Amino acid sequence: MRRLVWRAAELAEIVTETATARTLRFRVPEWPGHLAGQHVDVRLTAEDGYTAQRSYSLAGPADGDLVDLTVETAPDGEVSPYLTEVIEVGDQVELRGPVGGWFVWRPESKAPVVLVAGGSGIVPLMAMVRARRQAGSQVPFRLLYSLRDPGRRYYAEELRRPDPGLDVSYLYTRSAPPGASRPAGRIMLDDLAEGGWPASFEPDCYVCGPTAFVEAAADLLLALGHAPERIRTERFG
Amino acid sequence: MNIISRGFRGRHRPDGDRLPPGQYLVDDFPVLSAGPTPRVPLERWEFAIDTEAEQTHRWSWQEFMALPSETPTVDIHCVTKWTKLDTTWEGVSLDVLFEDVESAAEYALVYSYGGYTTNLPLEDLLDGKAWIVHRFDGEDLEPRHGGPARLIVPHLYFWKSAKWVRGIRLLNEDWPGFWETAGYHNYGDPWREQRYEGD
Numbered sequence: 030m031r032r033l034v035w036r037a038a039e040l041a042e043i044v045t046e047t048a049t050a051r052t053l054r055f056r057v058p059e060w061p062g063h064l065a066g067q068h069v070d071v072r073l074t075a076e077d078g079y080t081a082q083r084s085y086s087l088a089g090p091a092d093g094d095l096v097d098l099t100v101e102t103a104p105d106g107e108v109s110p111y112l113t114e115v116i117e118v119g120d121q122v123e124l125r126g127p128v129g130g131w132f133v134w135r136p137e138s139k140a141p142v143v144l145v146a147g148g149s150g151i152v153p154l155m156a157m158v159r160a161r162r163q164a165g166s167q168v169p170f171r172l173l174y175s176l177r178d179p180g181r182r183y184y185a186e187e188l189r190r191p192d193p194g195l196d197v198s199y200l201y202t203r204s205a206p207p208g209a210s211r212p213a214g215r216i217m218l219d220d221l222a223e224g225g226w227p228a229s230f231e232p233d234c235y236v237c238g239p240t241a242f243v244e245a246a247a248d249l250l251l252a253l254g255h256a257p258e259r260i261r262t263e264r265f266g
Numbered sequence: 267m268n269i270i271s272r273g274f275r276g277r278h279r280p281d282g283d284r285l286p287p288g289q290y291l292v293d294d295f296p297v298l299s300a301g302p303t304p305r306v307p308l309e310r311w312e313f314a315i316d317t318e319a320e321q322t323h324r325w326s327w328q329e330f331m332a333l334p335s336e337t338p339t340v341d342i343h344c345v346t347k348w349t350k351l352d353t354t355w356e357g358v359s360l361d362v363l364f365e366d367v368e369s370a371a372e373y374a375l376v377y378s379y380g381g382y383t384t385n386l387p388l389e390d391l392l393d394g395k396a397w398i399v400h401r402f403d404g405e406d407l408e409p410r411h412g413g414p415a416r417l418i419v420p421h422l423y424f425w426k427s428a429k430w431v432r433g434i435r436l437l438n439e440d441w442p443g444f445w446e447t448a449g450y451h452n453y454g455d456p457w458r459e460q461r462y463e464g465d
Contacts, residue, residue: 032464037269070461074268079276082288084346107277107290115273122271128462130448131300240297244410247302257302257380264297 035072036060038096038124040116046183050101050149051113052088057124062091065160066133066153066235066263069096069126073108083108086153086237086263087127090160096124099183101149132235132263136164140233143225144172145216145246147238151176151183153263154237158188158195167194173224175200175216175242198224216242221249228254237263284341286456289349295411296348300444303409304380304430311414313398314433315363318371325363327414330398333358338397340420342427343456355418357399360391371436375443376417379430383443385452386419386426388436395421398431423454423461 038055045051063069068086088097100112116122134142134157142161144154151174161170176182178201188197200220205213211220226232234255236246243264250260285291308327315323325333339354374388390396396419400407407413412429419426425445446452451460459465 033462035268072268073271073274073276075274075276076270078268079278080268080288081274081276081290082347083290111271111274116271120272121269123269128449131444240410244303251302257304260302262299262301264299 031061033125033128035123035125038122040118040120040122041095043118046099046185047101047181049113050099050183052097052099052183053112053116055096055098055122055124057094057096060091060094060096061127063087063096063127064130064133064135065090065156067127067129068153069098069124069128071098071108071112072123072125073111074123081108084128087156088152088159089156090163092163099149099152099155132237132261134160134233134235136160136166138233139168141226141230142168142170143221143232143234143250144170145221145225145234145236145238145250146172146174147216147236147242147246148176148181149183150236150238150242150263150265152237154235155184157235158192161195162192169226170195171225172197173200173216173220174198175202175238175246177202178204179206196224200224216246216249218249218252221246221253225250225253228256231256231259234260235263236260238265240264284351285349286343287459288461289343289347289456292348292350295350296344296346297410298344298346298425299410299429300382301380304378305409306379306414306430308414312433313363313415313431315367316433316435317367317369318436318438319369321368323363323367330358330415331400333362336397338399338418338420340418342418342420342424345423345425345450345454345456345461349456354403355397355399356401356404357397357415357418359394360396360398361394363398364392367436369436371438373437373440375435375437375441376426376428377432377435378428379432382428382430384426384428385441385443385446386422387440387453390419390422391434395419421455423451423456425450426454
């Protein structure tokens with residue numbers, strides 16, 4: 030049995046993703062490693078001893094003692110505004126993990142993969158995309174990324190770079206950029222039929238996003254004939 | 267001794283005595299589940315208790331709805347850190363369902379439509395501590411919140427309150443369920459912060 034201990038984590042680097050989100054790269058000595066899709070608990074302690082904890086998905090695969098989290102500001106949040114606006118390189122938090130053994134992709138897996146992200150639900154799915162690349166896996170991935178408008182895109186530059194075997198489709202819900210192949214709108218059956226894999230390929234499907242999005246996307250996957258046990262979901266908010 | 271995060275002040279909340287350590291309050295009702303939402307037609311729904319002697323007690327939806335019901339108002343605590351105060355449910359106490367069940371088993375494995383399982387000591391289901399509920403806040407329980415019926419065990423983390431509940435198997439030995447085999451604590455007391463294995 031492995032006991033999860035709180036570890037000191039020092040912020041090593043900040044990457045701005047959007048106007049309201051940033052990726053925090055922490056250095057965590059003796060980090061035990063993790064799988065793509067897992068998450069960590071973050072604990073903040075104020076000078077007067079007050080503490081707050083939240084869970085965040087890991088944004089990348091294991092990379093020595095470096096741990097990446099991408100955090101979006103919650104308008105009325107207690108922890109996320111600190112992580113997106115206040116914390117600076119050199120500051121410390123405590124981390125504990127990794128947690129979760131279900132919503133994970135393992136590099137030795139051979140099944141094709143459909144990733145369906147709603148908004149910041151892209152974070153654990155991006156960890157899977159990066160884990161695939163890191164492992165040199167040939168498994169075909171298809172990523173459907175639903176987001177309000179182009180300004181909300183995380184990892185924009187990295188996802189624009191060619192990555193053989195990875196197809197990315199953007200599904201804009203409010204405003205699509207000029208020349209987009211699809212009008213703005215919520216995810217539909219056709220999106221998953223065209224941007225995913227047929228059920229007969231028996232892909233592993235990972236869906237992450239806000240509850241209403243996950244409900245809709247998972248129901249569409251079922252309607253396309255995907256087996257419920259191949260559809261893994263993770264929701265927030 | 268915790269490490270201090272420079273510049274973090276936090277939001278000191280007054281309701282500390284009802285908030286287990288590490289939890290924060292929400293007003294909405296977050297949903298967490300591992301896969302698609304199962305949809306169970308009421309005419310096919312049933313709830314069963316199987317004893318260690320393989321005696322099965324079954325209720326159809328109609329039989330279940332004819333049982334005396336209660337409307338507990340309870341606080342619920344999710345391992346992902348949210349707590350929701352004063353949630354009101356309607357359903358049948360496990361004490362009612364266990365009235366005619368003869369068993370000396372100490373453990374219960376709860377199982378759901380969709381394949382989910384979770385385990386707990388049988389005594390944590392009895393003596394007014396747990397219910398099979400079919401209404402929340404005066405409305406029929408939505409599928410996404412576990413409808414038509416779910417278990418509610420408010421004194422444990424909410425993953426023990428299995429959605430889409432289908433039955434309870436009584437066992438002489440403890441048998442870890444879905445999250446309990448995926449790194450989460452076997453018992454899950456929020457007041458002792460039993461989140462993960464080894465806590």
